[in-house]
Amino acid sequence: MPRAPRIAIDPALVENYVLSLARHGEYAGTGVWRTVYSPEWVAAADQYARWCEEAGLSVRRDAVGNVWGRLEGREGGKAIVSGSHIDTQCPGGRYDGALGALAGLIAIKALKEQFGPPRRPLEAVALCEEESSRFPAAEFWGSRAVVGLVPPELPDQLVAYEGETMSQAMRAIGLDPAAIASARRDDIAAFVELHIEQGPILEKADLPVAVVDAITGIRHYLVELTGESNHAGAFPMDARRDPMAGFAEIAGGLIATAHRMGRPAVTTIGRVQVEPNFPAIVPRKVTFTVDARHPDPLERAALYARHESLMREVAARRGLDIHWEVYMDLPPCPADPALVATFAAAAREQDIAFATMASGAVHDAQQMAAIAPMVMLFVRSKDGRSHTPEEFSSVDDMVAGIRLLAAGLYALAY
Amino acid sequence: MPRAPRIAIDPALVENYVLSLARHGEYAGTGVWRTVYSPEWVAAADQYARWCEEAGLSVRRDAVGNVWGRLEGREGGKAIVSGSHIDTQCPGGRYDGALGALAGLIAIKALKEQFGPPRRPLEAVALCEEESSRFPAAEFWGSRAVVGLVPPELPDQLVAYEGETMSQAMRAIGLDPAAIASARRDDIAAFVELHIEQGPILEKADLPVAVVDAITGIRHYLVELTGESNHAGAFPMDARRDPMAGFAEIAGGLIATAHRMGRPAVTTIGRVQVEPNFPAIVPRKVTFTVDARHPDPLERAALYARHESLMREVAARRGLDIHWEVYMDLPPCPADPALVATFAAAAREQDIAFATMASGAVHDAQQMAAIAPMVMLFVRSKDGRSHTPEEFSSVDDMVAGIRLLAAGLYALAY
Numbered sequence: 001m002p003r004a005p006r007i008a009i010d011p012a013l014v015e016n017y018v019l020s021l022a023r024h025g026e027y028a029g030t031g032v033w034r035t036v037y038s039p040e041w042v043a044a045a046d047q048y049a050r051w052c053e054e055a056g057l058s059v060r061r062d063a064v065g066n067v068w069g070r071l072e073g074r075e076g077g078k079a080i081v082s083g084s085h086i087d088t089q090c091p092g093g094r095y096d097g098a099l100g101a102l103a104g105l106i107a108i109k110a111l112k113e114q115f116g117p118p119r120r121p122l123e124a125v126a127l128c129e130e131e132s133s134r135f136p137a138a139e140f141w142g143s144r145a146v147v148g149l150v151p152p153e154l155p156d157q158l159v160a161y162e163g164e165t166m167s168q169a170m171r172a173i174g175l176d177p178a179a180i181a182s183a184r185r186d187d188i189a190a191f192v193e194l195h196i197e198q199g200p201i202l203e204k205a206d207l208p209v210a211v212v213d214a215i216t217g218i219r220h221y222l223v224e225l226t227g228e229s230n231h232a233g234a235f236p237m238d239a240r241r242d243p244m245a246g247f248a249e250i251a252g253g254l255i256a257t258a259h260r261m262g263r264p265a266v267t268t269i270g271r272v273q274v275e276p277n278f279p280a281i282v283p284r285k286v287t288f289t290v291d292a293r294h295p296d297p298l299e300r301a302a303l304y305a306r307h308e309s310l311m312r313e314v315a316a317r318r319g320l321d322i323h324w325e326v327y328m329d330l331p332p333c334p335a336d337p338a339l340v341a342t343f344a345a346a347a348r349e350q351d352i353a354f355a356t357m358a359s360g361a362v363h364d365a366q367q368m369a370a371i372a373p374m375v376m377l378f379v380r381s382k383d384g385r386s387h388t389p390e391e392f393s394s395v396d397d398m399v400a401g402i403r404l405l406a407a408g409l410y411a412l413a414y
Numbered sequence: 415m416p417r418a419p420r421i422a423i424d425p426a427l428v429e430n431y432v433l434s435l436a437r438h439g440e441y442a443g444t445g446v447w448r449t450v451y452s453p454e455w456v457a458a459a460d461q462y463a464r465w466c467e468e469a470g471l472s473v474r475r476d477a478v479g480n481v482w483g484r485l486e487g488r489e490g491g492k493a494i495v496s497g498s499h500i501d502t503q504c505p506g507g508r509y510d511g512a513l514g515a516l517a518g519l520i521a522i523k524a525l526k527e528q529f530g531p532p533r534r535p536l537e538a539v540a541l542c543e544e545e546s547s548r549f550p551a552a553e554f555w556g557s558r559a560v561v562g563l564v565p566p567e568l569p570d571q572l573v574a575y576e577g578e579t580m581s582q583a584m585r586a587i588g589l590d591p592a593a594i595a596s597a598r599r600d601d602i603a604a605f606v607e608l609h610i611e612q613g614p615i616l617e618k619a620d621l622p623v624a625v626v627d628a629i630t631g632i633r634h635y636l637v638e639l640t641g642e643s644n645h646a647g648a649f650p651m652d653a654r655r656d657p658m659a660g661f662a663e664i665a666g667g668l669i670a671t672a673h674r675m676g677r678p679a680v681t682t683i684g685r686v687q688v689e690p691n692f693p694a695i696v697p698r699k700v701t702f703t704v705d706a707r708h709p710d711p712l713e714r715a716a717l718y719a720r721h722e723s724l725m726r727e728v729a730a731r732r733g734l735d736i737h738w739e740v741y742m743d744l745p746p747c748p749a750d751p752a753l754v755a756t757f758a759a760a761a762r763e764q765d766i767a768f769a770t771m772a773s774g775a776v777h778d779a780q781q782m783a784a785i786a787p788m789v790m791l792f793v794r795s796k797d798g799r800s801h802t803p804e805e806f807s808s809v810d811d812m813v814a815g816i817r818l819l820a821a822g823l824y825a826l827a828y
Contacts (some may be wrong), residue, residue, distance in 0.1 A: 003476035189659060193487070196616070197648060198645045198647075198649075199585060199647075199648030199649045199651065199653075200623060200649065200650070200653050204653070220693055222687075230613075230799070231612045231775055231798075231801065232682035232707075232774075232775070233612075233630055233680060233707050234611060234613030234679065234773070234774040234798065235774070235798055236613065236614070236615065236677050237669070237672050237673040237677075237680055237681070238677070238776075239798070244665060244669070244682075245665070246681045247662075247665075247667050248665035248669065248683075249552045250662075251662035252666055253427045255651070255656065255659045255662065259650050259652065263650050263652070265711045266543030266646065266649070266692070267580075268656075268658075268676035268693075268696055269649070269658045269662075269690070270658075270692050270693045270694060270695050270696065271688065272658075272700075274684070274686045274687055277684070277685045278684050278685060278687050279684045279703035280682070280684060280705050281682075281703050281801075282682050289693035291646045291693050293646075293647050293692050322799060328664060333425075360646075360647030360650075361645055361647040362647070384644060384645075384653070386645055388643075389697070
């Protein structure tokens with residue numbers, strides 16, 4: 001693969017594109033509220049398409065509204081693709097997703113301007129949906145359509161928080177849900193997704209970017225712990241079957257287990273519901289979620305086994321009934337080792353200091369891995385924040401990330 | 415004081431009165447749903463008044479609707495009073511409150527029938543309200559009026575769950591809120607409240623009744639524990655300020671502290687709210703209540719000091735902000751030692767096996783203690799249950815309790 005000369009990325013252009021795209025759905029100053037197929041989303045997709053045209057890319061919109069900007073390659077063949085999603089949380093910020101969609105476009109535009117047409121085709125993509133912020137079960141809607149994982153009946157089954165179906169939302173902006181199968185691609189040679197880190201690891205290491213060598217595996221448990229509701233005054237401690245006491249021991253134990261296992265293991269108890277939830281009544285039931293993640297398959301299995309063993313042990317010892325269901329279970333997704341090596345080499349060539357790390361969050365790249373080798377790049381997040389108007393990445397860091405992306409795309413396509 | 419001959423209490427009458435009163439507000443089989451001043455409550459109060467008249471007692475209803483049945487004493491003087499409340503939880507059962515109101519009536523009726531007029535006046539009372547089940551801040555409405563602790567502006571300020579004021583609810587059944595001060599009594603020599611235990615202590619000890627020597631002190635804390643909300647995948651365990659981890663340690667620690675202190679210390683975490691309460695987000699804030707009780711003033715102070723120290727220590731060590739407010743703080747209320755001795759002696763004379771214990775629940779007797787010496791009697795509760803249609807006390811146990819009540823009243827009034 002060719003060694004890339006130093007690639008120039010214009011900081012003013014990066015800042016202008018990020019801030020301009022964020023105006024579509026602007027919310028509370030630095031926030032963005034842009035759910036899939038909303039008027040703000042339509043405006044953002046149109047803006048992305050115009051920028052692609054201005055850069056001399058040929059624009060195509062597929063059946064779910066993903067926007068593709070293509071630079072043909074002299075030798076043809078499968079495309080090298082880079083992008084991310086342009087929908088947001090409610091509200092999210094300016095960078096999560098959007099930066100990756102813009103990075104693909106800016107990198108290809110810079111390569112075209114500085115090095116002319118590539119050997120192999122390059123494409124930038126703005127994927128339509130990843131956040132499940134309008135439809136709770138839509139996650140990865142854009143990339144799932146590209147890899148052919150949207151069954152034909154699904155658009156009528158997915159219901160938004162506001163009650164409309166996915167089919168209705170698509171038709172309202174002129175998309176035909178019956179055509180979704182046509183969005184499938186089998187001509188992608190590699191997928192590269194740049195994204196903000198969403199965590200503090202790069203900030204603490206004082207590094208601008210990372211090459212991501214794996215996306216973590218995630219399991220979500222919904223656990224019901226049931227004891228006996230009693231009077232908070234008249235029932236002695238030694239006679240109680242108090243699910244709150246069991247929950248406290250389990251929550252503390254699971255969190256300590258992941259902590260002691262060390263990075264990148266993480267376990268989160270994010271949601272708790274207590275019944276009946278009155279101050280002077282010993283609860284009858286505590287229902288809670290466990291989100292536990294590890295990118296290594298064996299370590300992941302060990303983490304889950306320890307969690308389940310602890311939950312069973314505490315419940316049995318305290319005379320509580322325990323029941324759980326696993327309602328989400330995504331296996332770890334390793335990045336393609338050759339792509340990891342290509343981007344690590346590109347970073348060294350471009351004198352960009354970087355880390356190699358796993359992603360603890362899920363991403364479109366995980367879906368795209370079903371049809372193409374993938375790799376991700378992370379850009380440092382201020383305070384590790386995301387999914388909030390406060391998320392922030394500096395122009396310098398974004399430029400470093402896009403330079404690395406462009407250098408890697410150069411190595412793959414020129 | 416005179417030694418009572420064996421007093422006969424008719425089991426059929428006890429069962430009939432309990433079941434008949436429970437018909438007013440009957441709910442889901444064995445349940446009762448009877449909030450203060452509701453049509454069911456009016457019917458129950460009327461029924462109680464009729465039974466008092468049938469027993470030859472003179473009936474008086476005071477300004478808040480407490481129903482008093484009086485048996486005059488040959489020598490006059492202050493009255494010996496026994497009763498409890500006739501309102502219920504939503505739904506409650508047949509015994510909590512109602513049994514105590516009926517016990518006073520049945521005991522005095524039996525004494526009158528078996529021993530004629532007493533030396534000192536005896537009164538049975540059905541107090542109108544104790545449960546706060548219609549007005550969240552009305553607690554002890556009946557007994558607070560009797561002891562003169564209802565300020566004149568309060569009836570207009572108390573708002574029901576359904577939105578009406580206490581004044582409106584009173585006027586709707588012909589009571590005048592402006593007359594509440596007239597309900598105050600200063601002519602009560604002793605107040606005796608029989609109540610179901612609401613806990614499992616008597617059941618586990620295989621005893622039908624207890625003489626209650628103190629009502630516990632209660633403090634309610636509302637605690638806010640604040641950390642930093644972060645992405646559940648991208649934020650490493652070692653970098654989190656997770657209030658759920660702190661809550662788990664605090665809840666487990668407080669419960670263990672009360673347990674290790676031993677009976678009658680109790681601590682309950684009954685209510686928890688998590689923000690934002692999503693499975694894949696490390697929470698920003700956990701808000702919870704702490705209900706901690708002890709009937710001994712010094713032990714109680716030690717329990718609270720240990721709780722507060724543990725909460726501060728955990729929060730500081732984990733980098734969490736902690737803030738609490740004490741929104742309820744009732745001091746322990748000792749029973750009158752002479753009355754405790756009188757009823758303990760009466761139990762021995764009547765060959766009724768009994769325990770002496772503290773009440774872990776609050777009761778009208780606690781209010782009445784402001785104007786008169788008081789004592790309570792407990793009747794065994796099946797499985798320690800209360801505030802539920804499943805609460806149950808056997809006829810044999812109720813008869814034992816009412817026999818003990820009658821024997822004590824005999825000692826005091828004959």
